[in-house]
Amino acid sequence: xxxxxxxxxxxxxxxxxxxxxxxxxxxxxxxxxxxxxxxxxxxxxxxxxxxxxxxxxxxxxxxxxxxxxxxxxxxxxxxxxxxxxxxxxxxxxxxxxxxxxxxxxxxxxxxxxxxxxxxxxxxxxxxxxxxxxxxxxxxxxxxxxxxxxxxxxxxxxxxxxxxxxxxxxxxxxxxxxxxxxxxxxxxxxxxxxxxxxxxxxxxxxxxxxxxxxxxxxxxxxxxxxxxxxxxxxxxxxxxxxxxxxxxxxxxxxxxxxxxxxxxxxxxxxxxxxxxxxxxxxxxxxxxxxxxxxxxxxxxxxxxxxxxxxxxxxxxxxxxxxxxxxxxxxxxxxxxxxxxxxxxxxxxxxxxxxxxxxxxxxxxxxxxxxxxxxxxxxxxxxxxxxxxxxxxxxxxxxxxxxxxxxxxxxxxxxxxxxxxxxxxxxxxxxxxxxxxxxxxxxxxxxxxxxxxxxxxxxxxxxxxxxxxxxxxxxxxxxxxxxxxxxxxxxxxxxxxxxxxxxxxxxxxxx
Numbered sequence: 001x002x003x004x005x006x007x008x009x010x011x012x013x014x015x016x017x018x019x020x021x022x023x024x025x026x027x028x029x030x031x032x033x034x035x036x037x038x039x040x041x042x043x044x045x046x047x048x049x050x051x052x053x054x055x056x057x058x059x060x061x062x063x064x065x066x067x068x069x070x071x072x073x074x075x076x077x078x079x080x081x082x083x084x085x086x087x088x089x090x091x092x093x094x095x096x097x098x099x100x101x102x103x104x105x106x107x108x109x110x111x112x113x114x115x116x117x118x119x120x121x122x123x124x125x126x127x128x129x130x131x132x133x134x135x136x137x138x139x140x141x142x143x144x145x146x147x148x149x150x151x152x153x154x155x156x157x158x159x160x161x162x163x164x165x166x167x168x169x170x171x172x173x174x175x176x177x178x179x180x181x182x183x184x185x186x187x188x189x190x191x192x193x194x195x196x197x198x199x200x201x202x203x204x205x206x207x208x209x210x211x212x213x214x215x216x217x218x219x220x221x222x223x224x225x226x227x228x229x230x231x232x233x234x235x236x237x238x239x240x241x242x243x244x245x246x247x248x249x250x251x252x253x254x255x256x257x258x259x260x261x262x263x264x265x266x267x268x269x270x271x272x273x274x275x276x277x278x279x280x281x282x283x284x285x286x287x288x289x290x291x292x293x294x295x296x297x298x299x300x301x302x303x304x305x306x307x308x309x310x311x312x313x314x315x316x317x318x319x320x321x322x323x324x325x326x327x328x329x330x331x332x333x334x335x336x337x338x339x340x341x342x343x344x345x346x347x348x349x350x351x352x353x354x355x356x357x358x359x360x361x362x363x364x365x366x367x368x369x370x371x372x373x374x375x376x377x378x379x380x381x382x383x384x385x386x387x388x389x390x391x392x393x394x395x396x397x398x399x400x401x402x403x404x405x406x407x408x409x410x411x412x413x414x415x416x417x418x419x420x421x422x423x424x425x426x427x428x429x430x431x432x433x434x435x436x437x438x439x440x441x442x443x444x445x446x447x448x449x450x451x452x453x454x455x456x457x458x459x460x461x462x463x464x465x466x467x468x469x470x471x472x473x474x475x476x477x478x479x480x481x482x483x484x485x486x487x488x489x490x491x492x493x494x495x496x497x498x499x500x501x502x503x504x505x506x507x508x509x
Contacts, residue, residue, distance in 0.1 A: 045507045046404040051417050052500035053130050058464030058493050059115075059137040061429065064103060064173065065093035065144075075434035075460040079173035080180070083160045087182040089151040091160050094144030098489040099427035101173045102166050105148060105158035105183075106194045106238070106250045109201040110294040111490040112141040113266070114364065116204035117304075118498025121368055123208070125505030134497065135212055142205040142220055145198055149223045152184075156227060158194045158238060159183035159246045170428055170447030174435050177444070183246045191238025193256035195231035196263035197297070199224045203266040221270055228263050231256075232279070254296040257285040262297035265304045277316065280305075286323070290330035290339045291350050292361040294491050299327040303365045303372075310376040324369060329382035331362055332395065336383040345408040345474040346398055353484045356413060356469035359399050360495040366396040367502050400499050403466060408474040415488070416463035423457035424480040426487035430462040431480060452480060466492045 060073040064080040083103070084091030095111065097104045115138050123131055148157040165178040185191030202224035210217040237256055239247030252259075261283050268276035285298060292299040305320035331340040331348065341349045350358035370392035373379065379388050398406075405412040405420070412418035415425060425431070432442060432451045437459070442450070458480075465488035470476040476485060 045503075046401060046406075048400075048500050048504035048507055049127075049130075051404055051414060052126070052497065052504045053133070054414060054417055054464035055466070055493050055497050055500055056130065056133045056137055056464065058462065058466075058488070059095065059140065059490065061462050061465070062095040062097075062490055063093075063140060064096055064101075073463070074436070076429060077174045077435045079176065080160070083180055084147075084151070084157070084182060086180060087152075087157070087184070089157065089182075090147055091144070091151070091157055091182065093140065093147070094160075095141055095490050096173060097491075099425070099430075099483065099487045100163070100166050101171065101176045101178075101428060102161035102163045102246075102249075103144075103159060104163075104246070104250050105145075105156075106197060106252070107294040107489070107491050108141060109145060109194065109197040110297075111494040112138065112145060112201035113197070113204045113262075114361070114491065114494035115141070115497060116201070116208035117368075118364070118494070118501060119208040120204070121371065122498050122501035122505070125501045134501075135209060138205050138208050139216075142202065142209070145201055145205075146220060146223055149198060149202065149227050154230075155184050155186050156191070156195050156198060156230065157182060157184045158191060158198075158242060163246055163249050169444035170432075170452045171444055172429050172432050172435070172442060172447075174429075175441050175443075181246075183242045185234075185238050185241060187234045189241035190234040190236035191241060191256075192231040192235045193252040193259045194238040195227050195234075196256065196259035199228035199231060199263040200259070200266040200297075202227065203263070203270040207270055224267060224270065228267055231260060231263060250294065252295060254298075257283055258297040258301065261285045262301040262304075265301045269304070269308075281316075288323075288330070289327055291358050292327075292365055293358060299324070299365060300361075302327060303369050306369060307372050310372040310378055313376075324365075325380045325382075325387075328366065328369065328387065328392065329385075331366075332382060332385070332387065332391070335385050338382075341472065343470070343472055343474045345402065345470075347402050347407065347470065347474065348399055349472050352471065354468035354487065354489060354492065355471075355485075356403065356466055357489060357492040357495075359403070359469070360466065360492050360499065363396040363399045363499050364495040366392040367499050370396070371502075396499060397503060400496070400503060403469075403496070407470070409470065409476055411476065413467050413469050413476070415465040415467070416461050422467050422476070422478050422486060424478055424486065425458060425462060425465060425467055426480055426483040427458070427462055427465070430460045430465075431458045433459050454480075462488065464493065466496060468492075 094103050162179040162181045202220045206217040206220035237252045239251040264276045264280040289298045302320045302324040305317045306324045308314045309317035309321040329335045329337045348359045370389040373389040403413050412421040468485045
């Protein structure tokens with residue numbers, strides 16, 4: 001394929017919240033293995049600022065606990081107000097991970113880490129209310145994790161709600177009457193993975209909130225140190241020890257070495273204590289990876305440590321910078337070492353289950369490593385393929401634009417963005433009338449018969465929710481029962497926030 005091309009970008013609508021117009025863009029492109037990656041365009045980009053605001057608003061729809069007076073998502077009400085009572089502790093608050101009513105600590109902590117990282121790196125590109133809302137989203141999760149980490153000495157609470165019972169019901173969170181079982185790890189039932197991820201989340205949140213609330217930031221960091229020490233001292237996979245099958249829903253398939261590296265990296269940044277540098281260097285977590293997720297943190301940890309190597313010139317971390325570059329070479333189209341599939345429409349494809357989580361997390365790492373490269377005037381090569389900061393930003397932008405509607409379906413995979421977006425997402429609260437519209441209790445099975453199996457659009461628009469996304473052929477059926485493609489998750493959105501903040505700052509409307 002020629003190195004330059006003319007690309008027609010079709011507009012799903014004339015709305016200012018989607019593409020601006022039907023444009024014919026003369027674009028400089030990078031062509032890799034038959035895939036075209038937009039490198040620059042004079043016009044016709046999505047409204048990244050609108051998408052950013054909506055991606056953050058999504059978290060209000062996922063809130064558990066007593067909602068604040070300024071709650072903007074009005075179809076949600078208070079829920080889970082007795083969470084933790086089964087263990088005589090307060091575990092109210094936090095987020096439901098997706099379309100169910102369970103609070104899983106492992107992915108919630110990862111969500112918090114990624115939201116915080118986005119605020120730390122790109123908060124300067126968030127304007128006014130958007131930055132306040134992003135910090136509020138971080139704090140809502142951090143408050144919960146702080147309680148989970150400090151309520152009982154020597155115990156970290158890692159989940160609330162019986163997931164099997166919950167998944168047998170289709171209920172609004174405000175109505176849920178399934179058991180609110182409490183799950184935890186301790187010295188006798190260790191969970192280094194969930195503990196180190198929680199430490200990472202608390203440390204990252206301490207950085208994200210340091211300027212806004214220094215005292216609270218110090219509390220988060222103190223808890224992060226304690227939880228990290230617990231993770232190191234009592235090693236084991238939480239999914240091997242936590243009862244009630246809660247670990248099977250988010251099992252730590254990659255083990256816990258990646259979380260120990262990730263947690264140490266965040267604490268190194270937040271504390272500047274060299275002991276964390278010594279520890280992470282001793283871990284020997286050297287596996288090659290081509291994805292980044294709530295389970296496997298190696299790529300994220302390596303990019304994070306590259307910040308210190310590239311921006312601060314700390315050559316002791318060059319090995320991690322090289323590993324981060326190896327990850328990038330495994331996902332770049334056209335790289336001789338690429339192990340990543342792309343759909344005909346150009347979407348990165350990693351899994352048949354919630355694929356867009358891998359797209360947003362990889363896009364965040366591409367955008368952020370590009371930032372470090374640009375600051376340090378760094379370039380590298382994937383064997384014969386030269387790589388610059390522009391290369392990485394171009395691929396990240398293509399993935400973000402795909403999510404926002406530049407795809408074969410002409411559909412935005414962010415609910416409420418653009419004229420055409422998923423109408424029947426797999427989400428209990430969104431698919432059922434609000435308590436204000438239907439005050440009467442809707443029971444466990446009534447929800448299935450009356451709402452889950454209904455063919456129409458959801459009554460509540462879960463603005464900002466990014467669904468699991470299309471399959472390897474760019475097909476998306478928009479079916480409520482198809483949780484692999486139609487369910488949104490907090491960790492999919494969390495990684496996208498930073499990308500959108502970067503592009504909103506670069507392409508202001």
